[in-house]
Amino acid sequence: MEKKRVIFFLFDHVHLMDLAGAVTVFYEAGCCGHPYELRYVSPYTAPGSSSGLGFTRVEPLDAVSVQSDDIVIVAGMDLSKWDHSNDGTWIPWIQHAAAAGATVCSVCTAAFALAVAGLLDGRNCTTHWGYTTALQQHFPKLQVIENRLFVKSDNIYTSAGISTGIDLALFLVEEHYGPTFAYMVAKDMVIYIRRDGTASQHSIHLQHRQHINHQIHEVQDYITHHLHTKLIITELATMVHMSSRNLTRLFKSTTGTTIGNYIRDLREEKAMQLLKDGQKLAWVAKTCGIGSTRQLGQLARKTGIQAKMA
Structure with missing residues (x-):
């Protein structure tokens, strides 16, 4: 080669x-x-x-x-x-x-x-x-x-x-x-990589992580690893020692998107990846924090993915 x-x-x-x-x-x-x-x-x-x-x-x-x-x-x-x-x-x-x-x-x-x-x-x-x-x-x-x-x-x-x-x-x-x-190269260099190791080139991870605000990176990291839980802005704000209003404003100005849209897009992207891998609809919905399997099924059909019901 x-x-x-x-x-x-x-x-x-x-x-x-x-x-x-x-x-x-x-x-x-x-x-x-x-x-x-x-x-x-x-x-x-x-x-x-x-x-x-x-x-x-x-x-x-x-x-x-x-x-x-x-x-x-x-x-x-x-x-x-x-x-x-x-x-x-x-x-x-x-x-x-x-x-x-x-x-x-x-x-x-x-x-x-x-x-x-x-x-x-x-x-x-x-x-x-x-x-x-x-x-x-x-x-x-x-x-x-x-x-x-x-x-x-x-x-x-x-x-x-x-x-x-x-x-x-x-x-x-x-x-x-x-x-x-x-991600393997970054790990070999013992450095922190600002992108999730499973993200595709056009991933939501890449679109909104090319900035240098460490507090917003910390919030994004937490969201990425807790998609299965209920994410509350007040708790995210407390984590980085600022008010909810401040975090909401700073997140939007830094990343170009709102916290709510960022969470939604991450959940949907991860769900589509898991469904493509053949995972079952109910398990994917729970893993990604998407409350309704019906909602997820509709999203899968819209993107042309054949979802496994059971």
Whole structure:
């Protein structure tokens, strides 16, 4: 099987975590059974890190011809030391990568590089919370979104910064090999994965968990593991030390959906998965906290699933 290729683009004064987090995800994917070919390129002959560590075995840009099935990840750098003398070299290269259909990603402040190259014009995007305002002000054609782990816009991905490069890399691995494998990689790295390990690519889990509010993550985790119980907003609010009104407002602004709709959608999604696996209607309704087997049966028929009655 031909390895998928990930090309890491290094600016001088690159932030180590922005680079190493994503690198480790793809390295560990290989340890777990799906190896990637990892390449490192730079427009600079001897790029170094913002913390003073230098790099060897970094290839020049013209040594790698980007293909449509490649992933290009541009790691964040110290913007105060960004040398623009090589812009005429790397901008055409990154533009070609995007035009070729490759998946082009930025971690943290590297969103500024994608913006300079014109790749983010008219797109939703994000960067480190400390730079979102500056990114929007310097590039008014962008639609900068705050409080998101990462943002996907066609084949262009931007992540919030530092450790969120790990979340983005896990998402890419999940797109290639499925959520169960991505969960295995996260577990191997001994990190907390913000998505349920059984969620599909278009799952309700993924649609509403790409944010960085730890209190809402805690509520979402609790809901996911207690769908079979009666979930009461006042109890959820007490769990994260806030009022019901505050939680309701914060949940909606953070996730884009209400708590009630989130619970309903999770229950229905899990129920459909279990029914597809051949589980009986009454057991599925009880397991997912859906009070009426009739209601569940109607939902199954609407989605074309043949439900087992007994």
